[in-house]
Amino acid sequence: MGIRTKLVIAFAGLLLIMAAVGVVSIHTLNDSSLAIARILRENYDSVAACDNMKVALEQLDRQAELCLLEDRPDVCRQSEPVMAEFEKNLRIQQGNVTLPGEQEWTDKLTASWKSYVEELGKFYKITDLSARREFYRRQILPRSRTIRENAQTIINANLNNMVAADGQAQLRVAQTRKAMFFLLFIAIVMGAGFTLLTGPAIVKPITGLIRSVREIQKGNLDLVVTCTPRMKSANWGRPSTR
DSSP, X not given: OOHHHHHHHHHHHHHHHHHHHHHHHHHHHHHHHHHHHHHHHHHHHHHHHXXXXXXXXXXXXXHHHTXXXXXOHHHXXXXXXXXXXXXXXXXXXXXXXXXXXXXXXXXXXXXXXXXXXXXXXXXXXXXXXXXXXXXXXXXXXHHHHHHHHHHHHHHHHHHHHHHHHHHHHHHHHHHHHHHHHHHHXXXXXXXXXXXXXXXXXXXXXXHHHHHHHHHHHHTOHHHHHHHOHHHHHHHTTOOOOO
């Protein structure tokens, strides 16, 4: 095996070790970042959906309040797109249940909303203003308050989990850092071991070649032939030119 081949094998082995360590490190970092991003995205979607529901509910309450002092048939029609916006965000929350207990809170929110819609429909059918105000105070406001409380419970749970996810992110960073140092140590050990195994096979021929060149410079040709087995075997049996 020639020196060039040995050098190629040595450098290729070191490169393979470095590539393996790099691939494992990148894979570990990607897994950590994707896990944290997924947790934060799911929690943020729930927080945003519940906040939008609270905004829509506030608009519905204000529209209902406009009908407490005078009859406003147009307000009932204006509430329909707001109700559609609430239900759109409710569907988002129903499809994004990720925390323990969140399904129960979402079911309560859904039930409260259905009850609110039924009572709101009855509210707009009342023609007597004094009866309408009493119905609003006894039926609409309590259900609106329940919806707000349920939505806020879901918001708080997801916000707390986002804070916990930040702690998990820091923990994953620490674990990833330890894994990186461990992989670096393994790479150094493997590289050193590979060098120790392949080094003598590369250095020994180069050292012999350097010694031979120095002897040639000194004019010791006979010693060069003695020290280089390949040259000796190549010249074996040839007639002397002297």
